[in-house]
Amino acid sequence: MKKTLLTLALVAVTAATSFGQGKILFGNDSLHLYTLQGVGGDPSGPIPVSPLPSGLSLVAVLYGGPSGGSLALQTALTLTGADWLTDGRQANKNVILTGVAGGSAQSFLIVLTDSGAVRPSTLPASGSPINPFPGATYFGSSGYFTAIPGTSLSYPGIATAAASSTWAAGPVVAAPTIPEPTSMALAGLGAASLLLFRRRK
Numbered sequence: 276m277k278k279t280l281l282t283l284a285l286v287a288v289t290a291a292t293s294f295g296q297g298k299i300l301f302g303n304d305s306l307h308l309y310t311l312q313g314v315g316g317d318p319s320g321p322i323p324v325s326p327l328p329s330g331l332s333l334v335a336v337l338y339g340g341p342s343g344g345s346l347a348l349q350t351a352l353t354l355t356g357a358d359w360l361t362d363g364r365q366a367n368k369n370v371i372l373t374g375v376a377g378g379s380a381q382s383f384l385i386v387l388t389d390s391g392a393v394r395p396s397t398l399p400a401s402g403s404p405i406n407p408f409p410g411a412t413y414f415g416s417s418g419y420f421t422a423i424p425g426t427s428l429s430y431p432g433i434a435t436a437a438a439s440s441t442w443a444a445g446p447v448v449a450a451p452t453i454p455e456p457t458s459m460a461l462a463g464l465g466a467a468s469l470l471l472f473r474r475r476k
Contacts, residue, residue: 297377297424300432301337301350301368307417307434307442308363309333309354309387312450321363322354322449331389331412333449335365337433338384338398339375342421345397346384347374353390363446369430377426383433383442385417387449407452415449417442 303309308321322333333354338346350370352358360366375381382400392411398404400419407414422438425431431438 297339297372297375297381297426298430299339299370299372299383299422299424299438300430301335301352301370302360302365302432302434303335303385303447304364304432304434306444308446309335309365309415310363310446310448311413312415312448321446323362324359331391333413334388334390334392334394336386336388336394337370338386339372339424340382340397340400341375342380342382342400344400346382346400348394348396349373349375351394367432372424375424377424380421380423380439382419383417383422384419385433385447387413387415387447389413389449411452413449414452415447417447 310320311322334351335354336351337349339349340346349372350368352365352368354365358366372381384398384404386394386404386408388394388408388411392408392414394408395405404416406416420440420442422433422440422442423431424438429437432440434440434442
């Protein structure tokens, strides 16, 4: 009898913990298409279901946390093959959030980058996100927004009214990153030294 009561108590605690964690359906819709900006600055429209021009894969990264604190890396989806729903649309992914409660407005940020980028484990909950991520060839973000994660079996869509989402309508543009001035200066010095070396020969 004691064993049964103990087992039931453990099940109840586990269920309560599980239901206390926020749940969200990570995905975008036709109002939040992922687009790619060309080198000349012109948007190329929704990203087609194919690899990026560089041969790298695009990755959608979800950050979330309580408003006012830092946002933690929740999940990432490499957008290849079946992970593309249609052009510009990622496949939906059920996510049980870590350190993010359900039932009240929480802060979120979605970052589009490429598979070569380093993904920080946390980001500030306001201001500008790290741009670009270290080693990123492409970078774009949704901007900060709030949504209410689910608390039961349902996973409300992060872009939908079901989650009271404040994600503003508009495309998320992944643009080619521009090298930092320091990197450009080093590249220039390297090129100059090569020219001098060739002249001496």
